[in-house]
Amino acid sequence: MKIQSKVVLLHRFARSYATTGGSTVQHVAKFEGVPPQSTIFSLIQPTGNIHLGNYLGAIRSWKELSESDSPGSKFIFGIADLHAITLPKDPQTLKRFRHEAIASLLASGLSPEKCTIFHQSAVPEHTELSWYFTCITSMGNLNRMTQWKSKAQQVQNSSIYDDRVMEATKAGVLCYPILQAADILIYRATHVPVGDDQSQHLELTRGIANTFNHTYKTKFFPIVKTLLTPSKKILSLRNPSKKMSKSDPDQNSCIYVTDSPEIVAKKIRKATTDSIQGPIYYAPEERPGVSNLINVISGLTGKSIDEVVADLHWVKDHKQFKDHVTELIVEEFRENREMYQRLTADISYLDEVCARGRDNAREIASANIAQVRKLIGMD
Missing domain, CATH: 3.40.50.620 (HUPs)
Structure with missing residues (x-):
């Protein structure tokens, strides 16, 4: 998308x-x-x-x-x-x-x-x-x-x-x-x-x-x-109690502009969510991992949290949710990643x-x- x-x-x-x-x-x-x-x-x-x-x-x-x-x-x-x-x-x-x-x-x-x-x-x-x-x-x-x-x-x-x-x-x-x-x-x-x-x-x-x-x-x-x-603030994918950081020893917690689509997909798949079934909703205390990914979508699309949650009405499970986040990130960074490789050379x-x-x-x-x-x- x-x-x-x-x-x-x-x-x-x-x-x-x-x-x-x-x-x-x-x-x-x-x-x-x-x-x-x-x-x-x-x-x-x-x-x-x-x-x-x-x-x-x-x-x-x-x-x-x-x-x-x-x-x-x-x-x-x-x-x-x-x-x-x-x-x-x-x-x-x-x-x-x-x-x-x-x-x-x-x-x-x-x-x-x-x-x-x-x-x-x-x-x-x-x-x-x-x-x-x-x-x-x-x-x-x-x-x-x-x-x-x-x-x-x-x-x-x-x-x-x-x-x-x-x-x-x-x-x-x-x-x-x-x-x-x-x-x-x-x-x-x-x-x-x-x-x-x-x-x-x-x-x-x-x-x-x-x-x-x-x-x-x-x-x-x-x-x-x-x-x-x-x-x-975008938090660690693996531990949403702290912010995303390059220095995190678990590199699956952090997504870089230069990550390939495959690496982005792998990191989002491993991102911490929760066991709550049903609709996706924003609740940082109750659902910190899910709320962090909602923040990512909000940042990428420029939509408010409420708008993002409303747009996610079609999501049936965590896999669909994570696939959607992956797609947005990969598309956002596609040109950035290619240009970065040219520039660093x-x-x-x-x-x-x-x-x-x-x-x-x-x-x-x-x-x-x-x-x-x-x-x-x-x-």
């Missing part, structure tokens, strides 16, 4: 949102266009092949945004390779992952003609601005962030002021939300499309922008708006795209950092 209609992904933007007024969090529901003169920005970590959760949670929305007709708007997307080394990686593996991540973005439909695609580390202004922000950010704000605790393998009520926790936590893991703020604000981004798990970091970004503007009596940094992507083209993106990004970042230096007396 081929998906005929264009998937509707993104929020209806009022034109007034081109300014700093309005709500700072917007749910992405219906796409009608990006306000003129916007700057849309987001990064993804280089973890190798893009999996289904990455694709539905971020990249597909990036593609739809970048294809909008919005006079004067900029679309800046890239690879967060500096964030990738908060936990050290094998150098050769990291290099390969960086190339694969760029190939995945291109294979997923991002066009270097419509948006800037680059490696974060190629633009040194990110780290310069990060230091300026570090000097105005309190330890209390960093301690309240939740993701550093999971990265440092600490429980959520852990405190950096505990000697044991402090000893076990690298400074980069604690401070990387400041670098995230610098990533966004070095381009004076107006909107950042993210999933629910990054909402807290964008609150910190808004706080840092406000602190900087207040400290230096300026309105230089805009108050960036969160665009919550429409897809719910052409490193020179990937390097060319990155060089062009670096130059475009640096042109914006260097002008903005010059203004920041002037504001703080570093010019």
